[in-house]
Amino acid sequence: DAGVTQSPTHLIKTRGQQVTLRCSPKSGHDTVSWYQQALGQGPQFIFQYYEEEERQRGNFPDRFSGHQFPNYSSELNVNALLLGDSALYLCASSLPRKGSFKGDTQYFGPGTRLTVL
């Protein structure tokens, strides 16, 4: 049973560039959430996708956008990169029971390490 996979594992970009990160959810899961984990910090919620729509968003600027595909995989796009965007980006998948997102368990991928120079 494949877990959550993310690509690439590492990425180096320069300020002002754009980046796309990819995530494939755990088999059978239909919901994908993205988190940003800065060095020495806990993960911060970026947004969550369900049924190909963004259903909830954290406190991140519009430079952060995403997409979910019919096969439930997802992309995170970041435009106009800033030095402060350097972080580990984590994708988590889940399967809400009876439409409840509160009680479901999110399973995380290994992350993509983004470095902005």
Add this chain to the structure above:
Amino acid sequence: AQSVAQPEDQVNVAEGNPLTVKCTYSVSGNPYLFWYVQYPNRGLQFLLKYITGDNLVKGSYGFEAEFNKSQTSFHLKKPSALVSDSALYFCAVRGNSGNTGKLIFGQGTTLQVKP
């Protein structure tokens, strides 16, 4: 505002001794509480969660956690620590407002188990 606090940056224990990693939370309504572990250069691994019911929750790898509503705490415990338990531990919470999927994480506690 909803929040999670992990008051200890690091916890040191000897192998074979019991361990406790502390977590307190602040949310409106009944909380949904989670513990995750992160090994170096890895994502987060789910350990256990409390939704409702018994205040003592058992999880993976021999870990358990006790929900204490009056103290708003959800401490992670293990009766006998292993060197392989050394890692970064995160407590997380979801509030009861709406059908939120957002997890709010603490800053993390590094557990060091010495042989």
